[in-house]
Amino acid sequence: GGRLGCTSAGWLPAGSLLPSTGSYRVIHPLSPIPSSWPSRSGGVPPTLSLAPGAHLAHGRHGATLSLQAQFGTLSDYFDALSKRTGIVPGMKPPGFPVLSGDFFSYADREDHYWTGYYTSRPFYKSLDRVLEAHLRGAEILYSLALSHARHAGMDSRYPLSDYALLTEARRALGLFQHHDAITGTAKEAVVVDYGVRLLHSLVNLKRVISNAAHYLVLGDKEAYRYDPAGPFLGTDDMRLNQDSLPEKTVIKLDTSPRFVVLFNPLEQERLSVVSLLVSSPRVRVLSEEGQPLAVQLSAQWSSATDMVPNVYQVSIMTRLPALGLSVLQLYKSFDSHTTLMSSVRLHLHGRELPVRPHEVFPVRVVPATSDDFCLDNQHMQACFSGLTGLLQSVRRAGEEHRLSTEFLIYGTRSAKDKSGAYLFLPDGDAKPYAPKEPPVVRVTEGPFFSEVASYYQHVQQVVRLYNVPGVEGLSLDVSCLVDIRDHVNKEMALRLSTSIASEDTFFTDLNGFQIQPRRFLKKLPLQANFYPMPAMAYIQDKESRLTLHTAQALGVASLHSGQLEVILDRRLMQDDNRGLGQGLKDNKRTCNRFRLLLERRTTANKVRGALFPSLLSHMTSMHLNAEVLAMPVAQEKPAPPALRSFRPLSATVPCDxxxxxxxxxxxxxxxxxxxxxxxxxxxxxxxxxxxxxxxxxxxxxxxxxxxxxxxxxxxxxxxxxxxxxxxxxxxxxxxxxxxxxxxxxxxxxxxxxxxx
CATH class of the missing domain: 2.60.40.1360 (Immunoglobulin-like)
Structure with missing residues (x-):
């Protein structure tokens, strides 16, 4: 609270950096300022005169205090503590309290809890995570490709300049994870600059990955030629602008094969369903060895009831090597015995919407009914409301668990301070989301995956169940495409309600590294009970655990036993007086992606193990955050040189x-x-x-x-x-x-x- 007087530079505010030369006077904050100095008060204070590197001296009596000021480290602190207590360094002093955990959630005054920024601008929180996954994949694949090129004496042909792109992407990611970017608390023009940097780096990383994959999949490395003007491999998707959602690449089929290279960024072998967009329903897919593969053919939708013309989704179940590359062949064929068609039915619930007939995918319109319907695979059965299309229950191992979802809306206070980019100041409990019209529910069923898409006015939810052995088939894939650009001071949330007796305790992760227990405290205001969720949150009792895995950082709470509640997006029209100077009015169409994993707890390790995810949970999170990348060979004719899969690891990495x-x-x-x-x-x-x-x-x-x-x-x-x-x-x-x-x-x- 005091001011520092500097005779050569005038007044400097407290906390300013001082020049390295010169002498200074330190004024005690409770003392009057000398009348000879520019000030609103007079008097002669007791002063401390400080020259850089010198000892402090008391100015009133001229007595030296023999006090030296210097920067200290943690080691200095603990050394002094050990000397004072007589405890051997490294040993815990007896009777000293230990603080563990973090400082979430916190308020700077009154009930102004800084829990809104956990969710602010979720579009860019998602883009940050996508860039992070691409950077890791590009770093690893570049290192492997360069090492193999050096081993073969071909590093002079390899594009070493890609290293500069990696460095630039590293810096862009580091810049974005500065506190005003990842938090969504920057001004709109600055947000655009961040987004442009992220997109530029993402495009460059896709180029690094495709260049490395090009070299590694060539059967004859002598045929390798790097052409910056005409890359050998295309990209899996494109973003038109820094605030656009990705659009997947459409592969144009012909009677001659089109080759696609798949990259698995995980260090574990992976059995996954890979979906590609193709230009014809007459598609045949072969493995690298030329064996025909069964595929699921589905429609690509532009709205709840309209299919994209001449674009089809082909899904292949394939086993991918750890950190490796696989090759597929696709071509146009009228031999369709390996093509398995999806079935589609629509629940319109009295809405008179035009449903155009389609020659490939016959659509069945279901009469209005509130009866539940179910999807199942070999591991679980998920049941949905026929009226809302939202999840109602899950059955696993013969046991049925209530697991329902609903959308909610939070408002903000009508008087005094309101919610903003930093603060969450709701006007009370959340209210059910009530759209003007009932949703259109579209159900797609197929051999490799089935899904339920619920189209509401402001949110489209898709819940997908994979019919795949292993990790993919043991959880529900959930995505919510949110668009609240016509809202005023509203926040949309997704609530999960279960039969799990979690009481007042739930768990969230810290930076994807460790798990922290949280408690709902009724004595605190509602906004104080929200916590950041970078990677996952879960609730549990003695029998079960439900984990919500997320592909983007958001705010989460458990306000009642058996519930988890995550904020999806927030649109706020005013500043909250924490330095931003504006509201949150630049919302984008945002796709939030999750995985829902229900696990049964056994009797072993229930106490200590509560603070760790299971191995299956770790793997589920990695599958969600490191998707398979599909890169079509750019050239169509003439046929490309021989391609073969790349398996970089000769041993299995332990899965922990x-x-x-x-x-x-x-x-x-x-x-x-x-x-x-x-x-x-x-x-x-x-x-x-x-x-x-x-x-x-x-x-x-x-x-x-x-x-x-x-x-x-x-x-x-x-x-x-x-x-x-x-x-x-x-x-x-x-x-x-x-x-x-x-x-x-x-x-x-x-x-x-x-x-x-």
Whole structure:
């Protein structure tokens, strides 16, 4: 609260940086300012005169206090604490309290809790996560491609300039994760600048991935030619502008094969349904070896009842290698014995909408009824309301669980301070979302997936159930396309209501790394009970756990036992007086994506394990946040050279290990790559007390041991050196022999590696 007087530079406010030379006077904040100095008050205060690097001296009596001011570190603090208490350094002093957890949620005054920014501008929170996944995939694939090119003596042909694109994308992501961007609390013009940077980097990363994939899938590496003007592989999707949703690439079919390269960014083998858009319903898909594959053919919809003409969705169930590339062939064929058609039925509920007949997909209009209907696969059955199209219950292992969804609307206060980019100040409990017209419910059923699409005025929800063994088929895929641009001071939420007796406790993650228990506190206002959800939130009782996995950071709460509630988007017309100077009026059409995972808890490890996801839950989150990328070969004629799949790993990675990154380090010229790489590993903590012995979910662990020596197929590990996380400090000698490492759960370790 005081002011600092500087005779050479005039008055400086408290907290200013001082010049490195000169002498200064420090004025006590409760003392009057000298009359000889520019001030509104007079008098001579006791002063402290401070010259840089000198000791502080008391000005009234001229006595030296022998006090030295310097910056301190945590080590200084704990060393002083150990000296004061007589405790051996590193040992916990007895009787000292321990604080764990975080500071969420917090208010700066009254009941002004900063819980709104958890959700503000969700479009860009989603784009940030997409860029993050692409950056990791591009870093790993670039490192592998460059290493194999060097091993073959072809690095001179490889586009080393792609390294500068990786650096630029890293910086764009780091800039966006500055507090005013990822929080959605920047001015509109600044948001556009952030979005342009993110989109530019995303386009560049797709180029890096396609260039690396081009080299790695060529059967004859001597045929490799990099042409920046005509890339060999196209992209999986396109965004017209920085605030546009992605549009998937349509593959034009012909009687000659079109090749598609699939990239799996996960370090685990993956059985997934991959959906592509093609120009003809007469499609045949072959594997790399030429074997015909069964496919599901579905319509591509432009609205609730209108199909996109001449565009069809073909879905293939395929097993993809870990961190690898697979090749598919598609061509136009009138031999359709491998094509399995989807069936479509519409619940119009009295609405007279035109439903055009379609020669490929006959549409059946169902009379208005409130009867529930169900979709099922080999693991579960999900039942929906025929009236609303929203989820009602889930049956697993012969047990039925209530699991219903509904949309809600929060308003803001009518007097004094109102909700803004930072603050969530609701006008009371949420009210049910009441659109002007009942929804159109469209049900699609097929052999590989079935889905229910509910079209409301401001939100379109699609719940998809995959009929796939393993991870994909054990959870429900949920997406909500939200558009509230005609709302005024409203926030839309999705509430899950279950029969789980969770009482007042629920769990959210911290930065996707650890789980933090939360409690609903009735004594606090409603807005104080919301918490950030970067990756997941769950509720549980002794029998069951329901996890909501998210592909974008949002705000979440559990306001009643058995409930989870997530804010989808917020449109607020005024500033909340926290420095932004404007409201949130630049809403976009935003697609929020989730996975709903219901697990049965066993008797083992129920107490300690509550703070960890299960291995299945970890894998579900990774499947959601690291989607398969499909890149069609750009050239149609003549036929491309022989392509073959790429399997970079010669051993299976234990499924509690996650390769955070395999990043090529920069050379002395920071725009070029060096021969060294940083391998960053994370061993996850997981709950053993959840049933994970599911069909197709084959997961093995190794008690923290991991052999890196022969991990990468075709590449010999020349040296391995453990370092600090930032690679600044070596933690051991570089050795080609010590390639078996051990990590404890929740540890992250960085290694500097060099391939021979």
């Amino acid at each position: 290990f996650h390769i955070l990154n395999l990043r090529t380090l920069q050379a002395e010229d920071d725009s070029l790559p060096s021969a060294e790489m940083a391998l960053i590993l994370h061993r996850k903590g997981f709950d053993c007390g959840l049933e994970a012995k599911h069909l197709g979910f084959n997961c093995t662990t190794s008690q923290g041991k991991f052999s890196l020596g022969s991990l990468f197929y075709g590449l010999e590990l020349g040296s391995l050196q453990p370092t600090s996380l930032t690679l600044m400090y070596p933690l051991g000698a570089a050795s080609p022999n010590s390639t078996v490492i051990h990590m404890d759960p929740m540890e992250i370790a960085t290694f500097r590696i060099h391939f021979g």
